Amino acid sequence: MSTGVTEPKGANNDTVRRLNMIEAINDALDIMLERDPDVIVLGEDVGYFGGVFRCTAGLQEKHGKTRVFDTPISECGIIGVAVGMGAYGLRPVPEIQFADYIYPGLDQLVSEAARLRYRSATEYIAPMTVRTPFGGGIFGGQTHSQSPEALFTHVSGLKTVIPSTPYDAKGLLISCIEDNDPVIFFEPKRIYNGPFSGYYDKPAEPWKRHPQSEVPEGYYRIPLGKARTVTEGEALTVLAYGTMVHVAESVCREKGVDAEILDLRTLAPLDIEAIEASVKKTGRCLIVHEATRTSGFGAELSALVTERCFYHLEAPVERVTGFDTPYPHSLEWAYFPGPIRIGEAIDQLLSE
Amino acid sequence: MADRPDADREAGANKPALRLHVPEPKSRPGDTVDFSHVPVSQPGKQPRPDEACDARETEGLCHDLIRVLGDDDRAHGPWDPKLDPDTLRTMLGHFALVRAFDERMFRGQRQGKTSFYMKCTGEEATSVSAAMALASDDMVFPSYRQQGVLIARGYDLVEMINQIYSNKGDKLKGRQLPIMYSSREHSFFSISGNLATQTPQAVGWAMASAIKGDSRIAATWVGEGSTAEGDFHSACTFATVYNAPVILNVINNQWAISSFSGFAGSERTTFAARALGYGLAGLRVDGNDALAVYAAQRWAANRARANAGPTLIEYFTYRAEGHSTSDDPTGYRSAQEREEWPLGDPVMRLKNHLIALGEWDEDRQTEMDREAAERVKAATKEAEKNGILGHGMHQPFRTMFEDVFEELPWNLKEQAEQATRERLIKFNGGRPK
Numbered sequence: 209m210s211t212g213v214t215e216p217k218g219a220n221n222d223t224v225r226r227l228n229m230i231e232a233i234n235d236a237l238d239i240m241l242e243r244d245p246d247v248i249v250l251g252e253d254v255g256y257f258g259g260v261f262r263c264t265a266g267l268q269e270k271h272g273k274t275r276v277f278d279t280p281i282s283e284c285g286i287i288g289v290a291v292g293m294g295a296y297g298l299r300p301v302p303e304i305q306f307a308d309y310i311y312p313g314l315d316q317l318v319s320e321a322a323r324l325r326y327r328s329a330t331e332y333i334a335p336m337t338v339r340t341p342f343g344g345g346i347f348g349g350q351t352h353s354q355s356p357e358a359l360f361t362h363v364s365g366l367k368t369v370i371p372s373t374p375y376d377a378k379g380l381l382i383s384c385i386e387d388n389d390p391v392i393f394f395e396p397k398r399i400y401n402g403p404f405s406g407y408y409d410k411p412a413e414p415w416k417r418h419p420q421s422e423v424p425e426g427y428y429r430i431p432l433g434k435a436r437t438v439t440e441g442e443a444l445t446v447l448a449y450g451t452m453v454h455v456a457e458s459v460c461r462e463k464g465v466d467a468e469i470l471d472l473r474t475l476a477p478l479d480i481e482a483i484e485a486s487v488k489k490t491g492r493c494l495i496v497h498e499a500t501r502t503s504g505f506g507a508e509l510s511a512l513v514t515e516r517c518f519y520h521l522e523a524p525v526e527r528v529t530g531f532d533t534p535y536p537h538s539l540e541w542a543y544f545p546g547p548i549r550i551g552e553a554i555d556q557l558l559s560e
Numbered sequence: 561m562a563d564r565p566d567a568d569r570e571a572g573a574n575k576p577a578l579r580l581h582v583p584e585p586k587s588r589p590g591d592t593v594d595f596s597h598v599p600v601s602q603p604g605k606q607p608r609p610d611e612a613c614d615a616r617e618t619e620g621l622c623h624d625l626i627r628v629l630g631d632d633d634r635a636h637g638p639w640d641p642k643l644d645p646d647t648l649r650t651m652l653g654h655f656a657l658v659r660a661f662d663e664r665m666f667r668g669q670r671q672g673k674t675s676f677y678m679k680c681t682g683e684e685a686t687s688v689s690a691a692m693a694l695a696s697d698d699m700v701f702p703s704y705r706q707q708g709v710l711i712a713r714g715y716d717l718v719e720m721i722n723q724i725y726s727n728k729g730d731k732l733k734g735r736q737l738p739i740m741y742s743s744r745e746h747s748f749f750s751i752s753g754n755l756a757t758q759t760p761q762a763v764g765w766a767m768a769s770a771i772k773g774d775s776r777i778a779a780t781w782v783g784e785g786s787t788a789e790g791d792f793h794s795a796c797t798f799a800t801v802y803n804a805p806v807i808l809n810v811i812n813n814q815w816a817i818s819s820f821s822g823f824a825g826s827e828r829t830t831f832a833a834r835a836l837g838y839g840l841a842g843l844r845v846d847g848n849d850a851l852a853v854y855a856a857q858r859w860a861a862n863r864a865r866a867n868a869g870p871t872l873i874e875y876f877t878y879r880a881e882g883h884s885t886s887d888d889p890t891g892y893r894s895a896q897e898r899e900e901w902p903l904g905d906p907v908m909r910l911k912n913h914l915i916a917l918g919e920w921d922e923d924r925q926t927e928m929d930r931e932a933a934e935r936v937k938a939a940t941k942e943a944e945k946n947g948i949l950g951h952g953m954h955q956p957f958r959t960m961f962e963d964v965f966e967e968l969p970w971n972l973k974e975q976a977e978q979a980t981r982e983r984l985i986k987f988n989g990g991r992p993k
Contacts (some may be wrong), residue, residue, distance in 0.1 A: 248771065274771045280801055285760050285794030292701075292764025292778075295749065298771070300764075312790065319754045320761070326963045328742040328750035329733045333966075365964050388966045433969070477969040 223425040228415040229400045232374035232423050233263045233339070236381040237301065239427050241271045247385060248293060249276040251286060251303030251339075260305060261341060261400060283313030287338065291321050294334035299385055307342035307394060308354045321390040322365035337384040337391045343451050343498050344535050345398035345408070345544055353535035355450075355499035360392050361476045361508065367391040367432060368475040372399065372453040373420035376473060379430030387432065396450035406455035406546040435479035437486075438469040444492035444557055447472060447483060447509055452496045452545065459550045465558070467494075475505055483509070484516050491522040492557045498545055501529040523560035526553045583822030585893065593896040600902050603627040603849075604637025611859055612868040615841040622832040622842040625876060628851040629909050633916035641855040645919040647692070651850055652914060653928060654688040655907045658708045660932035661717065664940055665724055669738075669885045673948040674724050676738045680705040682880030682898075685850040685906035686811050687781070688712045690875075693857035694779060699769075701749045701762035701780035704739055705811070713746045717936060721943035726954065729946035733955040733963075747776075755786035759795035759808060766806035766864075767798070777864040779807040779857075784831050784874075785816025788824045796838040796872065805864035807857065808840070808872045811847065813879035818892040832874035840872045847877030848906040851913070878903070957983060 227235065240247045249264055249271075255278040258265030268276040279286050283304055290300040304310045310317070321334040344353030360368045367389055371377035377395070384391040398404050402414040415421035438457055443466040448456045453471045460467040468486050472479065487493045493513050495506040506527040513525050528545045536543055587593050606626045609617045628635050635642075643651075662679040669677040680687065687708030691700070700709055710720060722729035724738040732742060732750075742750035749765075752758060762780035769776050782792060787810055799806050810831045814821050824831075835842025841863065845856040853875060860871035878901040882889040914920035947953020961968065961976040968976070 248768075280794075280797045282794040282797060284790050285763075285798045288757065288760025288791055288794060289764025289767060289798050292761035292766070293768040293771075295761065296699075296765045296768035296772075298768045315754055316757060316760070316791070320752060320757050324750065325966070327732070327736050327740070327752075328744075329731060329735065330963050331742050331744040332750050367965070477965075478971075480970055 224422045225425065226416050226421045227374045227423045228402065228421065229371070229374045229377045229395070230261055230263050232378040233381060233395065234265060234267070235423065236378040236385075237264060237267055238270065240301075240382060240385045241267060241275055243427065244299060246298045247275070248298050248300045249303070250279050250290070250300060252279055252281055252305050254278060254303050259303065261397065263339070263395070264303070283309055283311070284316055287313035287316040287321065290336045290338075291316060291324065291334045294321070294336050294390075295324070295332045300336045301385060302336060302338050304338060304340040306348070306352050307340045307356055308351050310338075310340060310356065317390070317392070318360070318363045318366065322363045325389070326365055333388055334390045335388045337381070337387070337393050339381075339393045339395060341397035341400075342394045343396045343398050344540055345404065345451065347537065347540060348535070349537035350534040353540065355497065355530070357394055357475060358499060358503060358505040358508070361505055365389065367477065368394070369432060369473065370394045370396065370449045370475065371473065372396065372450050372471050374415055374423050375420050376430055376436065376471075378423055379428050380432070380473060382427065383429045383432050386429070391432075394450065398451045399454060403454040404451055405458035406544075406550070407458075408541050408544070408546070430473070432474045433477035433479055434473065435482040436471040436473055437482070438471050439467060441466040441468040442490055443467055444494055444554065445470065445483075445486040445490045446494045446496060448496040449473065449475065450498070452498055455546065456496050456550060459547045459554070462547070463551060463554060465554055467554075480512065480516070483513065487513050487517040488520040491520055493517070493521070493525045494528065494550075494553055494557055495525065496528045496545060496550060498530050500532045501527065502532050504529055523557050526557050528553045583820070583827055585820035585822065587894040587897070589890055589892065589894055591894045593894045593900045595900060595902045598902050599625060601625040601627055603630040604640070606637065606639060608638035608859070611863040612866055613841070615835070615839050615869060618841045618843060619836060622836055622844055623830055625844055625846050626852050626856055627846040627849050628855060629849045629913055633909070633912040635851055635913065639852055639855040641851055641858060643851070643854065645914065645917060648910065648914050649920065651689060651692060651854075652907070652910050652920070653932070654692075654708065654712050655684045655910065656928050656932040657935065658684050658688060658711050659907065660929070660936045661707065661711070661720070664933075664936045665721070666885065668724070668940065673944075674726070674738045675949055676885055677724065678704055678739050678884045679881040680707060682901070682905060683811060683813055683847065683877050684708050685853045685910075686809070686847045686875040686877055689850045689853040690779070690809060690857040693854045694861055695776070697747050698776050698861070699747045699749065699762070699765050699778045701758040701765070701778060702751055703755070703758065703781045703783055703786075703811070704751055704753070705783075706781050707739065707741075710741060710743065710746060710748060713748065715741075715743055715746050715748070717939035718942045719743075721940055722946055725943060725946070725948045727943065727947035727949070728953045728955055729943065730955065733959045756782050756789035756791040756795075758782070759792050760798060762808075763795045763798045763804050763806050766804040766870075767802050770802070770805055775865065777805040777807070777861060779809060779861075781809045781811055783816060784810055784812035784814075784821050784826065785819060785824050787831055787834065796834070796840060799870040800838045800840050803867065803869050805867065806870045807860040807864060808870065809857075810872065810874045811877060812874050813877050815879050815883070815889070815893065817883045817887060830874060832872060835872035838872075840870050842872045842874070844874045844876060846903055847875030848901075848903040848909060850906055850910040876903070880905075
């Protein structure tokens with residue numbers, strides 16, 4: 209069971225359903241649209257059609273055209289108008305159809321939304337949650353597969369959140385929408401429909417049979433800045449988020465490694481206490497992410513672990529990442545940090 | 561791949577070589593100025609369509625120049641807003657105050673009291689007169705030369721100067737560049753140094769107002785140079801798509817630092833005409849004609865308030881001073897330009913109009929200017945009690961780490977502690993030596 213769940217308010221948690229991540233996100237949006245008349249969902253295709261991944265299906269019909277609506281193909285416009293809506297007092301939830309497309313809206317997010325509270329000394333805030341699917345493994349080529357999360361963790365004033373289960377996706381998204389700071393919520397699209405073991409040639413397991421797809425009905429929150437302990441262990445600590453949580457979990461299970469896997473859940477703010485406690489316990493640290501290696505978020509994690517846990521380390525911190533190339537369409541499984549790359553890194557770590 | 565008909569290089573050798581056009585202004589330093597290319601329309605001759613008209617009916621007005629005040633200092637035609645003399649005097653008073661404020665703050669920067677300042681000399685009407693045509697709670701998303709909006713809305717001069725000096729009275733806590741004010745109380749949005757970013761934000765605010773069934777509208781100001789930014793085009797698209805109750809004011813002051821308006825595309829069409837492609841109503845207005853500015857802004861505000869649609873207004877004006885205190889316009893433009901600008905000076909034109917009406921005279925103007933200078937002087941003295949830039953009387957040290965997020969995360973707590981330790985060592989107990 210996940211940790212860090214706050215007391216549900218008025219939720220009927222007796223009724224538990226098994227949802228995939230898309231349905232869990234849809235559920236969170238539905239609840240927040242219902243609870244708070246200031247919540248607005250906007251983005252390309254999110255209205256009548258319900259989004260290309262169906263995350264907003266049925267929301268326009270239920271909540272009306274001025275609460276959930278389509279936008280022009282303009283990421284700068286989508287995020288820019290959301291800043292204005294936030295300044296008015298709404299809580300917009302803009303969707304960027306793929307994280308790869310966020311760059312035209314980058315200035316509005318990093319220079320405007322992220323700094324508005326600071327520059328106006330709290331006169332104006334931009335409480336928005338930018339939802340965007342990210343990551344590869346769906347044959348999306350180099351324009352539908354990127355993991356740009358590290359860019360956003362570098363920005364003062366922006367929170368970066370990444371769920372890895374339907375349960376977390378719902379609870380974290382509700383927290384994001386209620387948060388008074390701008391948040392970017394990365395949805396690992398490879399695991400929208402089920403956890404992924406990293407073996408692309410094996411059938412993917414649907415969420416239906418997975419315990420972490422047990423999603424309570426109604427409202428609940430998972431606080432930002434709290435990691436989840438996926439498995440407890442003594443041999444090494446694995447730091448992962450999104451899709452890579454499941455890949456790492458399957459590799460450790462398969463190799464019979466007594467690993468402590470932490471699902472970071474939010475990269476900013478980061479749960480440094482959980483990381484420090486775990487690495488000091490195990491003495492070994494493996495960092496796994498799908499994004500390219502150089503200046504990736506793993507570099508920050510590695511630096512933090514080295515700074516804070518150096519005298520507890522029995523081996524150098526290892527990173528398993530994507531390569532420093534764009535995501536190659538036909539060779540995406542060669543790019544993807546799968547079981548072989550992770551397994552070798554674990555062997556290396558344990559051999560020292 | 562398709563074959564080029566002239567795949568054989570020899571065969572194409574007699575075709576003309578393609579040429580790149582790089583715009584060049586009509587005059588440079590030392591040149592005699594010729595403004596004959598600037599069309600000066602006859603005041604009062606421009607039609608005034610109904611505020612709820614189809615956007616297409618404004619097509620002619622996108623290429624013409626709406627003017628009210630004539631060479632005879634009288635108001636002419638259907639755009640005459642018919643303001644009473646008291647309102648005109650109030651407007652003139654705001655002009656005087658803006659000018660006095662600019663003068664003193666410019667000097668303050670030269671005296672080292674702050675790092676930076678931007679005057680709006682020659683452009684006063686585009687903010688003062690426009691602001692007076694809006695309701696006081698309509699939300700404005702200004703750029704960096706709209707101090708006139710704050711003056712017209714009665715913002716405390718001491719607050720403005722505190723911000724410019726980044727002193728301990730600065731409610732923005734010394735984080736913003738001077739002149740990048742913010743006042744929620746005056747429905748004045750926080751100014752960004754990243755240009756044109758405020759335009760989609762204004763549209764978003766207006767959309768929010770419409771979503772909530774509010775009656776307030778939004779207005780934004782952007783320089784003609786930054787209409788080249790993608791944000792401006794996103795703003796136009798969103799404004800028209802959702803029929804947002806917003807006014808997009810483009811201040812065409814001819815210069816974006818050293819780049820003349822040709823680099824934003826003015827050689828081919830007007831900035832107002834950009835409205836046409838989006839289906840926005842567009843007006844091109846003499847920005848140095850206070851009455852025309854007021855009338856156009858009022859027209860657009862009424863249109864937005866009636867759900868008749870957004871308006872793009874080009875205010876055709878002239879930046880009489882440099883871009884900022886960091887700029888030297890003698891390096892790129894003729895010194896004569898300012899003197900020979902064919903549309904005159906907005907303050908003089910309004911003053912002369914009031915005199916022509918028999919409602920004003922030179923003595924009263926002298927007295928008004930003197931009073932404005934005194935007011936600014938007194939406010940400056942008051943603000944200086946809170947400190948000037950670089951003299952230690954700043955916001956409490958820890959405010960540097962506040963407001964990045966609503967709550968202080970662990971990394972900022974650690975860094976705040978580090979900075980506190982450093983401060984003790986560097987400044988011997990907290991005061992810069």
